[in-house]
Amino acid sequence: MTARTALITGITGQxxxxxxxxxxxxxxxxxxxxxxxxxxxxxxxxxxYQDPHDADTRLFLHYGDLTDASxxxxxxxxxxxxxxxxxxxQSHVRVSFDEPLFTADTTALGTTRLLEGIRxxxxxxxxxxxxxxxxxxxxxxxxxxxxxxHPRSPYGVAKVYAYWITxxxxxxxxxxxxxxxxxxxxxxxxxxTFVTRxxxxxxxxxxxxxxxxxxxxxxxARRDWGYAAEYVDAMWRMLQQDxxxxxxxxxxxxxxxxxxxxxCFAHVGLDWRDHVRFDERYLRPAEVDDLVGDASxxxxxxxxxxxxLTPELAGLMTDAELRQLLGSxxxxxxxxxxxxxxxxxx
Ligand code: NAP
Ligand code: G4F
Numbered sequence: 393m394t395a396r397t398a399l400i401t402g403i404t405g406q407x408x409x410x411x412x413x414x415x416x417x418x419x420x421x422x423x424x425x426x427x428x429x430x431x432x433x434x435x436x437x438x439x440x441y442q443d444p445h446d447a448d449t450r451l452f453l454h455y456g457d458l459t460d461a462s463x464x465x466x467x468x469x470x471x472x473x474x475x476x477x478x479x480x481x482q483s484h485v486r487v488s489f490d491e492p493l494f495t496a497d498t499t500a501l502g503t504t505r506l507l508e509g510i511r512x513x514x515x516x517x518x519x520x521x522x523x524x525x526x527x528x529x530x531x532x533x534x535x536x537x538x539x540x541x542h543p544r545s546p547y548g549v550a551k552v553y554a555y556w557i558t559x560x561x562x563x564x565x566x567x568x569x570x571x572x573x574x575x576x577x578x579x580x581x582x583x584x585t586f587v588t589r590x591x592x593x594x595x596x597x598x599x600x601x602x603x604x605x606x607x608x609x610x611x612x613a614r615r616d617w618g619y620a621a622e623y624v625d626a627m628w629r630m631l632q633q634d635x636x637x638x639x640x641x642x643x644x645x646x647x648x649x650x651x652x653x654x655x656c657f658a659h660v661g662l663d664w665r666d667h668v669r670f671d672e673r674y675l676r677p678a679e680v681d682d683l684v685g686d687a688s689x690x691x692x693x694x695x696x697x698x699x700x701l702t703p704e705l706a707g708l709m710t711d712a713e714l715r716q717l718l719g720s721x722x723x724x725x726x727x728x729x730x731x732x733x734x735x736x737x738x
Contacts, residue, residue, distance in 0.1 A: 397421045399471050401458060401506070402479030406581045407522070409436035411477060411624040416440060416450055418628075423471045425456040425480065436581050458502030465509035468517075475631050477520045478506050481551075484585060485526060488547035489677055499550035500557075507561045507569065518631045521558040523571040524551045525616070525642070525683045533684035536640050537573070544678040559638070568636045572627050575642035575685040578705055579620040580712035580728055587649055588617060588709060595656040596713030598667055606667055609674025611650040614682045618643045619700035619708075629694040639694065642685020647702045655706035660714070 398415050402408040403424025415422050426433065434441070434453070442449040454471075456463045458480050468476070481499040482488060488495040503521060510517060528535040529544035543549045555571050562569040582589035587608070594606035618641075626641045647655075650664075657664035690696045700708070708728050715725045 395419050395421055396474040397423065397471065398475045398477060399467070399473035400424045400477045400479060401456075401502075402477075402481065402522070403453070404433045404436060405479060405483070406436065406579060406583065406620050407577075407624055407627075408477075408479050409440075409581055410579070410621045411479065411627060412437055412440055412451065414624050414628060419450075420475075421450045421452070423452045423454060423467075423473065425458075425467065426453050427457050428455050458498050458505060461505040461509070464502075464505045465513060468506075468509045468515060469513050472515065473517050475518045475520070476506065476510065477522075477627060478503055479522045481522065482547070484583070485545045485547045485680075486674070486676055488545050488550070492546035495546050496550045496553075499547060500553040503554035504557050507557060507567065510567060511561065511565055517568075518636070519558070519561075519567060519569040520627050520631055521554055521569065521571045522627075523555045523558075523573045523638070524548070525573060525575040525640075525685060526680060527552045527555060527573065528683065529680050533646065533682050534644070534686040535683065536686040537638055537689055544680050545676065548680075555638075562636055568631075570630045570636045571638040572630055573638060573640045573685075574623055574626075575616040575618065575640070575683055577618045577620040577623040577641075578709065580709055581620070582709075588652060588706070591653050591656050592706070592709035592713050594667075595660050595662065595710050596717055598657075598662060599660040599714065600717050602717070604667060605669055606653075607669050607671035607674070608649070608653070609671065609676075610679055611653065611668075612648055612681070613679060614646045614648050614684070615652075616642045616644065616646055616684045617652065617702045617705055618698045619705050622698050622700060626690055626694060626696040629690075629696055633693065637693070639690045640685045640687050641690050641696065642687045643698045643701055644685060644687060645701055646682065646684040652702065652706055655703050656710045659707045659710045 482495040526548040530542040578588040597603040
């Protein structure tokens with residue numbers, strides 16, 4: 393088979409970085425869309441970077457933004473991808489209450505801009521949409537592919553729109569377009585304002601004597617937290633099937649925010665109750681109380697199964713923070729287990 397070409401939106405994000413690693417390791421040529429910013433935002437993919445002048449370069453970055461339809465269409469035309477992974481989004485639920493219009497523009501309409509670009513250029517490519525368990529919102533667990541959507545945030549509403557426009561282009565125009573409905577997935581590369589990374593960072597900093605208190609909001613919400621490095625493999629598998637379809641990706645386990653806090657603090661020998669305080673600024677106008685995914689379809693059809701569950705995830709994230717803080721003195725802290733596909737850092 394000739395080498396395939398993938399286009400990833402959101403390549404600078406947590407999932408984009410793991411997916412780029414996976415695809416480069418599989419021999420793909422990978423193109424990523426990067427937003428222009430006043431500082432570099434490519435820290436998560438630095439280790440994959442090669443000088444574009446090198447003959448064997450397989451990772452290419454292009455400036456672009458999902459709010460710019462002409463740029464999106466132009467890049468599709470230029471890159472001629474076999475597979476498009478749409479991971480770009482304003483992905484923070486709390487922020488979506490502050491910025492509902494920007495969230496809708498990027499997270500909802502950005503998906504249409506990509507799909508419309510594929511349709512009008514006539515590219516025979518396959519399309520992956522990063523759908524979210526946040527779409528289930530108030531629907532009780534366990535949630536699966538046929539569970540009713542009841543989003544509880546502007547972000548969740550935008551993702552429901554993106555889910556349906558993806559299905560619509562599949563049904564109306566015959567595009568190979570799929571929705572991966574992923575439950576929360578985390579890693580040491582998680583953005584620092586999501587609760588798992590915030591807690592892991594604080595546990596390590598408190599252990600190192602750099603901080604004393606951690607302010608959090610709702611500790612009772614329950615989530616199905618998996619390991620991001622494993623979830624990108626499910627994305628790829630979805631685009632390798634004969635027929636396009638939608639899949640839930642999850643661990644099937646449930647832990648509260650408090651459980652996650654307890655795991656991280658206990659991992660470094662601390663009692664969380666000595667350090668965690670409540671701050672109402674982290675509450676949301678509407679909350680999603682309980683997400684637990686039923687990923688049996690992904691196991692059956694895609695052959696995908698998670699191996700890292702929440703307690704191990706809490707430990708590996710806290711260890712990663714400790715190692716970062718301790719530098720060379722952190723050699724004794726266990727290394728994050730690499731997923732099978734991970735490349736040696738360049
Ligand atoms: P993330 O770390 O927040 O990354 C989001 C990416 O989107 C970043 O590369 C960001 O660029 C880019 N982006 C934001 N607005 C953009 C715009 N207008 N144009 C172009 N790029 C833009 O998110 P993630 O955790 O990797 O998640 C990846 C995708 O999966 C997202 O769509 C998210 O909503 C969805 N999802 C995530 C989870 C989860 O638990 N992680 C679960 C379900 C679904 P900058 O680096 O410049 O900000
Ligand atoms: O880590 P979170 O911000 O993630 P949330 O809201 O579940 O959203 C993440 O998962 C979705 C999949 O279901 C993705 F689609 C989305 O893009 C994102 O990746 O919050 C988790 C829980 C919430 O119930 C929140 O209220 O933690 C609670 N929480 C309590 N204190 C906090 C805090 N969340 C944050 N971010 N910060 C806190 O201080």
